[in-house]
Amino acid sequence: MKKSIVLLMLVLVATLVGCGKTEEADSRTLDDFVNAFKDQGYELEVDEPMYSSINAEDGVIFYIDNSPVKIYQYKSSKELESAKKENDMMAEWLQNGKFLLETSSSEAEEIFKSVK
Incomplete structure (x- = not known):
């Protein structure tokens, strides 16, 4: 009887912990953003780029009309928000989910925002 109650409590706690995660999984990759520009x-x-200097997980850099376009990927939007507080x-x-854009190109900003 005690084992059943303990087991039931463990299942309940595990369920509640799993429900506490509110951030949706972002399955997009840096390739999705690069392909949006190619499209x-x-x-x-x-x-x-030197993405580790801003605590990013990964990043790409390319140029549009001699203007650098840097896109950084974080593990989650929560980690990205934390990194933004430090810098x-x-x-x-510009932020799009767990991705961050560093550029002065308005064209690049529009394409970056369009990636869903």
Whole structure:
């Protein structure tokens, strides 16, 4: 009887902990963003920026009309928000879920925002 109650309590706790996760899984990748630019007719030479310096998990850099476009990927939007709090400069950069855009190109901003 005691074992049944303990087991029931464990199942209940595990269920409640699982329900506490409110952030939806973001299955998009950096390739999705790069492909969005390619779909708009841009020919890109993609490289890696120093993404670890802003606590990102991954990143890409390419150029549009000699203007750098950097897209950073974080493990979650929550981690991205935490990184933005640590670096005031990042507060101005555009966010799309767990991805962050660093650029001065308005064209790049529009394409970045369009990726769903």
